Amino acid sequence: xxxxxxxxxxxxxxxxxxxxxxxxxxxxxxxxxxxxxxxxxxxxxxxxxxxxxxxxxxxxxxxxxxxxxxxxxxxxxxxxxxxxxxxxxxxxxxxxxxxxxxxxxxxxxxxxxxxxxxxxxxxxxxxxxxxxxxxxxxxxxxxxxxxxxxxxxxxxxxxxxxxxxxxxxxxxxxxxxxxxxxxxxxxxxxxxxxxxxxxxxxxxxxxxxxxxxxxxxxxxxxxxxxxxxxxxxxxxxxxxxxxxxxxxxxxxxxxxxxxxxxxxxxxxxxxxxxxxxxxxxxxxxxxxxxxxxxxxxxxxxxxxxxxxxxxxxxxxxxxxxxxxxxxxxxxxxxxxxxxxxxxxxxxxxxxxxxxxxxxxxxxxxxxxxxxxxxxxxxxxxxxxxxxxxxxxxxxxxxxxxxxxxxxxxxxxxxxxxxxxxxxxxxxxxxxxxxxxxxxxxxxxxxxxxxxxxxxxxxxxxxxxxxxxxxxxxxxxxxxxxxxxxxxxxxxxxxxxxxxxxxxxxxxxxxxxxx
Numbered sequence: 001x002x003x004x005x006x007x008x009x010x011x012x013x014x015x016x017x018x019x020x021x022x023x024x025x026x027x028x029x030x031x032x033x034x035x036x037x038x039x040x041x042x043x044x045x046x047x048x049x050x051x052x053x054x055x056x057x058x059x060x061x062x063x064x065x066x067x068x069x070x071x072x073x074x075x076x077x078x079x080x081x082x083x084x085x086x087x088x089x090x091x092x093x094x095x096x097x098x099x100x101x102x103x104x105x106x107x108x109x110x111x112x113x114x115x116x117x118x119x120x121x122x123x124x125x126x127x128x129x130x131x132x133x134x135x136x137x138x139x140x141x142x143x144x145x146x147x148x149x150x151x152x153x154x155x156x157x158x159x160x161x162x163x164x165x166x167x168x169x170x171x172x173x174x175x176x177x178x179x180x181x182x183x184x185x186x187x188x189x190x191x192x193x194x195x196x197x198x199x200x201x202x203x204x205x206x207x208x209x210x211x212x213x214x215x216x217x218x219x220x221x222x223x224x225x226x227x228x229x230x231x232x233x234x235x236x237x238x239x240x241x242x243x244x245x246x247x248x249x250x251x252x253x254x255x256x257x258x259x260x261x262x263x264x265x266x267x268x269x270x271x272x273x274x275x276x277x278x279x280x281x282x283x284x285x286x287x288x289x290x291x292x293x294x295x296x297x298x299x300x301x302x303x304x305x306x307x308x309x310x311x312x313x314x315x316x317x318x319x320x321x322x323x324x325x326x327x328x329x330x331x332x333x334x335x336x337x338x339x340x341x342x343x344x345x346x347x348x349x350x351x352x353x354x355x356x357x358x359x360x361x362x363x364x365x366x367x368x369x370x371x372x373x374x375x376x377x378x379x380x381x382x383x384x385x386x387x388x389x390x391x392x393x394x395x396x397x398x399x400x401x402x403x404x405x406x407x408x409x410x411x412x413x414x415x416x417x418x419x420x421x422x423x424x425x426x427x428x429x430x431x432x433x434x435x436x437x438x439x440x441x442x443x444x445x446x447x448x449x450x451x452x453x454x455x456x457x458x459x460x461x462x463x464x465x466x467x468x469x470x471x472x473x474x475x476x477x478x479x480x481x482x483x484x485x486x487x488x489x490x491x492x493x494x495x496x497x498x499x500x501x502x503x504x505x506x507x508x509x510x511x512x513x514x
Contacts, residue, residue, distance in 0.1 A: 051083050058481070062348055063393030077348075080345075084118060100331030106336065107136060114478070115341075117140040128147060145199065147165070166199050170293060171203045202293070203249070205272070206227035207231075252280075254272070255294075261297060264321070270294050311339070346454065351449065351451065353448055361445065362427055365426060365452050370465050370467070371474060389453060390451070423442065476491075
């Protein structure tokens, strides 16, 4: 049956859509609260509905709008603004205490200017690692004083621009430090920069405390490409002397966290760099290093809608290992990304075909490696939960994902369908066999026109698409759900057209002879 015959259409709504609470599905519990509140307001009251309920309403609103029936955009990425706001509040609460704080969002987790603007409006900073990310952060409204520039391959022009802005700098290596020595002789001082205060500048230290469960994501291994290896022969002495010779070096940076890393191992990396800061300050006889950038990398639970570990657990683990870090003598900078955004995001896509091959149901959707690149190419490291919905958005079943956190247990049981389950693969549109969102999972019989929702994809997924097969970038929206049940949309990024793909690939332009 044609998908349009199986759906009850609602009129297209640009800004909001309501779903009758008495006629909807969903499986979230309500939270006691009242009022919406501005997502950027950390003191705003929590929303009436639990996150899972809001997410279910968003899927149903998309279905009622008929958005996914349009062949021009059979998938979309959506972000729950309340979930983002709640994570920001939790971060601030967890790190409350004496001493300065600069909490930054890692721009690479969501290179979308409107999303970055949410964080700017919430009083956060932004960590960037490229000229494009820096330009996005400035466009989003971040003060240069609240921007941290990280990259292992900064060019002289990029360094000059960051110094002129007065952004904070994490120096990756001794050769970069030498470049900055030279640039500082020609770049105006902080008083002439756009920054509102003296920037924090220091070296990135690799504590070499070991890898986590995902080697490719581990930044504190003995051979990591990032930073200066603290345990390498002669390096510690070199660092102490470098700071003693340069009074303007006033911070140290470490990023030992990542998905698959245990909290105690992340904390060990922070402890190693804290000890280095203490040694530098003892050597120069005063508190020259007054800020420690502890990075980010808090693991995310991809197996459920629970938040584990929390920012409070992260703070406690570090405080156990480094009690002096939070006594007010040092300002602290953080650089979280995935842990702020992942849970808030959902990819929703149309099922185009369903076929049966080798005793397995293959559900062909429009979401694959182009929006879930890590999952397609490294499914053991980046598993995702996928839920199946009827054409009108009602929930039917959800697959499970195994736990990639350090010490994680077995995957929880999936939310099983009431219909008989079939061994199934959920596949994407890309032209290679490994383009799978889920493999050998239990799902009820699907039909063309059904919908799938891919959970925990708010960071590094639809925000940073892969242009394989010249597939278009999907539309991205933020959403809020009011006490009246209405879903209010904010467009973050428009869907890319085929014409834009052709133009971006050089189409219609003369070929240069040289």
